[in-house]
Amino acid sequence: MSYRFYLLAALIGLGILCCASLMIGRYPVSFSALLQFCIGKGDASTHLVLIQARMPRIIGAIVIGAALSVSGGAFQAVFRNPLVSPDLLGVLSGAAFGAAGAILLHATGPFIGLASFCGGCCAVACGFAIARLVGQAGVLPLLLGGLISSALFTALLSLLKYVADPYDQLPAIIYWLLGSLARTSWTELAVVVPVLCLGMALLWIGAQVLDTLSLSDDEARSLGLPVGVLRMVVLVLATSLGALTVSMAGIIGWVGLIIPHMARIMVGPSHRILLPLAGLLGASCLLLADTASRSLSASEIPLGMMTELFGALGFILVLRQLRREGRL
Amino acid sequence: MPHLRLEKLGFTRQGRVILRDLSLSFAPGQLVCLMGANGAGKTTLLRLILGLLRASDGEIMLDGRAVHDFGRRDLARILAYVPQNRETPPPYSVDQIVAMGRLPYKGLMRESRPEDQGIVTRILTRLGLNALRDRPCTSLSGGEYQRVLLARALVQETPVLVLDEPLSGLDFGHQIRLMALLGALGKAGRLVLMTAHQPDLVYRYATHVVLLEHGRVLAQGTPDVILDAGRLSAFYETPLTHHDIADDRFFAGET
Numbered sequence: 001m002s003y004r005f006y007l008l009a010a011l012i013g014l015g016i017l018c019c020a021s022l023m024i025g026r027y028p029v030s031f032s033a034l035l036q037f038c039i040g041k042g043d044a045s046t047h048l049v050l051i052q053a054r055m056p057r058i059i060g061a062i063v064i065g066a067a068l069s070v071s072g073g074a075f076q077a078v079f080r081n082p083l084v085s086p087d088l089l090g091v092l093s094g095a096a097f098g099a100a101g102a103i104l105l106h107a108t109g110p111f112i113g114l115a116s117f118c119g120g121c122c123a124v125a126c127g128f129a130i131a132r133l134v135g136q137a138g139v140l141p142l143l144l145g146g147l148i149s150s151a152l153f154t155a156l157l158s159l160l161k162y163v164a165d166p167y168d169q170l171p172a173i174i175y176w177l178l179g180s181l182a183r184t185s186w187t188e189l190a191v192v193v194p195v196l197c198l199g200m201a202l203l204w205i206g207a208q209v210l211d212t213l214s215l216s217d218d219e220a221r222s223l224g225l226p227v228g229v230l231r232m233v234v235l236v237l238a239t240s241l242g243a244l245t246v247s248m249a250g251i252i253g254w255v256g257l258i259i260p261h262m263a264r265i266m267v268g269p270s271h272r273i274l275l276p277l278a279g280l281l282g283a284s285c286l287l288l289a290d291t292a293s294r295s296l297s298a299s300e301i302p303l304g305m306m307t308e309l310f311g312a313l314g315f316i317l318v319l320r321q322l323r324r325e326g327r328l
Numbered sequence: 329m330p331h332l333r334l335e336k337l338g339f340t341r342q343g344r345v346i347l348r349d350l351s352l353s354f355a356p357g358q359l360v361c362l363m364g365a366n367g368a369g370k371t372t373l374l375r376l377i378l379g380l381l382r383a384s385d386g387e388i389m390l391d392g393r394a395v396h397d398f399g400r401r402d403l404a405r406i407l408a409y410v411p412q413n414r415e416t417p418p419p420y421s422v423d424q425i426v427a428m429g430r431l432p433y434k435g436l437m438r439e440s441r442p443e444d445q446g447i448v449t450r451i452l453t454r455l456g457l458n459a460l461r462d463r464p465c466t467s468l469s470g471g472e473y474q475r476v477l478l479a480r481a482l483v484q485e486t487p488v489l490v491l492d493e494p495l496s497g498l499d500f501g502h503q504i505r506l507m508a509l510l511g512a513l514g515k516a517g518r519l520v521l522m523t524a525h526q527p528d529l530v531y532r533y534a535t536h537v538v539l540l541e542h543g544r545v546l547a548q549g550t551p552d553v554i555l556d557a558g559r560l561s562a563f564y565e566t567p568l569t570h571h572d573i574a575d576d577r578f579f580a581g582e583t
Contacts (some may be wrong), residue, residue, distance in 0.1 A: 080418070205437065206436070208431075208436045208437070209436050211420065211424070211428070212428060212431065212436070214418045214420070215418060215428070218375065218378075218380050218409070218411055221378075221379075221380055221400060222378055222404060222407070222409035222411075223404055223428055223431045223432060223484075224400050224401035224403070224431055224432040225400065225431070225436070268420075268421070269418070269419045269420055270420070270424060
């Protein structure tokens with residue numbers, strides 16, 4: 001099947017999911033009420049539910065799911081490995097540490113997000129610094145730097161949890177780490193969505209860079225590419241996307257790992273097509289997970305927990321496919 | 329067409345001397361074969377010439393200008409590289425991998441132009457790869473992928489071709505066809521620089537042979553002067569004989 005079919009199908013699927021997600025919830029909205037709302041009519045309570053509660057979450061889920069998937073696709077190209085995720089350089093551990101620190105200092109909503117973004121960036125910078133200390137070129141030192149940085153920030157996070165007030169701050173930290181889109185607001189979206197869209201667009205424009213970085217360093221350089229600089233630019237962009245998603249929704253695992261691989265199975269490795277499809281699939285996946293997390297039970301199930309559940313199942317499918325391709 | 333000159337070239341890695349005091353000069357129209365035992369420094373020398381490594385001593389000059397003074401993209405329009413086929417191929421199709429050879433001309437942000445596609449098709453046809461062009465490289469045999477790498481280098485349309493053991497993994501027929509192709513490229517005025525372990529084929533097709541031993545040049549010159557049983561027996565530490573039949577020379581282990 002051609003890639004156009006997959007892109008169109010993913011787009012239609014996302015549209016259907018959006019409608020379903022607008023209708024489903026503790027306050028159900030019928031299809032006719034949704035149509036009324038779309039043409040600018042409908043009652044005030046429906047208007048309130050859709051505009052203030054559901055739409056910010058839906059937009060948040062779409063953009064975060066897409067950003068995580070595009071970021072994961074870029075990471076997998078740079079590290080020439082379909083099993084790496086945006087967390088590889090320690091961004092999630094750093095972001096979690098930043099958020100936990102902010103909660104400990106009694107910060108509120110946007111400041112926790114900001115601290116989390118800064119923490120993620122610090123962890124990645126730390127990973128880069130460690131890779132430079134190793135002193136060799138290539139992706140292996142980066143991988144090791146990320147691993148060490150991730151371990152370091154996980155240890156620091158544990159320290160913060162240990163000193164946190166067990167009745168107030170510790171549950172807040174743990175709940176934040178489980179991930180949620182419940183706190184998404186229009187104000188936050190207005191700031192973060194353009195940045196995320198810009199990051200994704202830049203990665204898509206550089207799709208050919210990603211294709212060429214998938215070759216060995218010697219090959220890419222002999223084709224005229226300044227490999228070190230381009231790799232750094234891609235990693236900074238992809239990491240910023242990851243850090244921003246954590247600052248908005250907490251830790252959302254698996255999406256950035258599995259979705260790009262699923263897209264690759266459908267349309268092949270060319271990033272010009274892979275990244276848009278991964279974005280659409282990631283958006284649908286996170287929207288589905290978020291809709292399920294807020295409607296399956298009386299109290300909201302943390303989003304991170306939902307993606308872990310879906311992700312574990314998805315990962316089995318990915319591994320089966322890798323085995324079928326003879327790459328495992 | 330550029331001349332390539334190595335001036336007292338040396339390379340040391342982690343205190344270990346890999347290459348020392350190499351002075352060589354190559355001209356357009358030559359098919360140069362670097363021969364040497366494993367670990368003699370052949371691949372390191374090629375990577376130095378390509379500007380992928382920086383020499384510890386000496387200089388590599390392309391038409392009187394140091395290789396490291398060239399921009400990466402400019403160098404990619406002069407030197408094309410066929411690496412040793414050791415890594416797992418990327419999952420791209422043959423067509424996509426070969427088309428990457430046009431990157432030095434069209435840049436990273438632009439799509440392929442019709443003339444680029446024309447060059448890709450011409451080279452794929454020339455190397456008998458047209459039937460494979462939509463196949464992912466992961467599904468190819470080692471020899472087929474080796475030919476894909478050669479096709480990408482030819483698509484780069486450079487005056488100098490650098491090939492690291494291009495014969496490895498090829499069947500006998502493709503080895504002969506590849507050497508004939510490289511010989512033809514040399515006669516057409518390109519400088520072809522390769523490493524090889526097949527003295528029969530090197531004798532038949534190369535115009536110049538360099539024997540490398542422990543990072544030094546042991547001997548260099550035309551194949552009929554350099555490649556004889558006595559020298560190669562000492563070089564490979566294995567007793568060898570050679571037999572001249574018509575214009576060819578065949579080597580065999582002494583029994």
